[in-house]
Amino acid sequence: MLQLNHVDVCYGSFKALTNISMSVDTGELVVLLGANGAGKTSLFNAISGLVKPAAGDILFEDKQLNGMKASAIVSNGVVQCAEGRKLFPEMRVMQNLMMGAYVHRRDRQGNRKRLNEVLELFPILGDKANESAGSLSGGQQQMVAIGRAMMSRPRLLMLDEPSLGLAPLVVKQMFETIRQINSLGTTVLLAEQNAFAALKIANRAYVMENGHLVMEGDREAMLGNEQVRKAYIGA
Numbered sequence: 048m049l050q051l052n053h054v055d056v057c058y059g060s061f062k063a064l065t066n067i068s069m070s071v072d073t074g075e076l077v078v079l080l081g082a083n084g085a086g087k088t089s090l091f092n093a094i095s096g097l098v099k100p101a102a103g104d105i106l107f108e109d110k111q112l113n114g115m116k117a118s119a120i121v122s123n124g125v126v127q128c129a130e131g132r133k134l135f136p137e138m139r140v141m142q143n144l145m146m147g148a149y150v151h152r153r154d155r156q157g158n159r160k161r162l163n164e165v166l167e168l169f170p171i172l173g174d175k176a177n178e179s180a181g182s183l184s185g186g187q188q189q190m191v192a193i194g195r196a197m198m199s200r201p202r203l204l205m206l207d208e209p210s211l212g213l214a215p216l217v218v219k220q221m222f223e224t225i226r227q228i229n230s231l232g233t234t235v236l237l238a239e240q241n242a243f244a245a246l247k248i249a250n251r252a253y254v255m256e257n258g259h260l261v262m263e264g265d266r267e268a269m270l271g272n273e274q275v276r277k278a279y280i281g282a
């Protein structure tokens with residue numbers, strides 16, 4: 048579904064990503080592990096068209112994404128839910144959700160159907176629909192951010208650190224919801240520092256260090272890998 052071949056990303060003379068080749072297959076839940084600054088966000092931004100790769104190809108269902116406008120990439124089914132949620136705090140929850148439906152604004156019936164699906168995933172957002180997004184708890188704001196991304200009807204959903212800053216119990220629910228989104232048919236690429244919880248719901252994972260991919264493997268191999276356990280799980 049998604050294929051990256053030899054992708055480099057540079058900020059001026061600083062090379063943030065070097066020679067990244069990776070893939071995500073339809074239906075998979077793939078995790079990207081890496082410490083702060085390893086390059087996970089840069090990789091996501093390159094895929095979503097927010098930064099332009101200095102080299103390499105990014106293909107989604109055999110369509111070339113590099114060079115495509117970010118809005119066209121969303122229309123093609125690749126949607127990013129950014130780190131830090133980036134909501135419109137003064138706007139109501141419902142307005143935030145409907146921002147995600149902008150690319151499908153002519154399909155009102157489809158949007159209504161999708162909104163019902165999102166509210167089934169996050170019932171609390173139905174109760175809070177008319178409250179300002181900024182007044183919600185951190186966990187609820189993360190639900191709005193994921194819900195808004197789901198309103199764009201992704202075929203590939205990229206989640207950047209969705210558990211950041213959330214309480215442990217909320218994190219647990221968040222990972223369960225991500226697993227559910229995936230099992231309902233959305234392919235997921237998940238960047239996380241919370242390696243153990245992320246690996247538990249993943250099919251496969253890649254590990255990034257200093258802008259390079261240094262390891263790849265399926266869930267069992269990663270959970271059993273001593274290097275991964277030492278660096279990312281702390282056991």
Ligand code: ATP
Pocket residue numbers: 058061063081082083084085086087088089090130
């Ligand atoms: P984090 O979880 O902290 O966001 P990350 O793995 O997502 O980390 P990136 O944000 O992609 O990492 O950053 C990778 C490297 O690129 C870092 O060294 C960072 O300082 C640098 N970097 C990121 N964005 C820019 C930018 N706009 N200009 C210059 N350097 C940048």
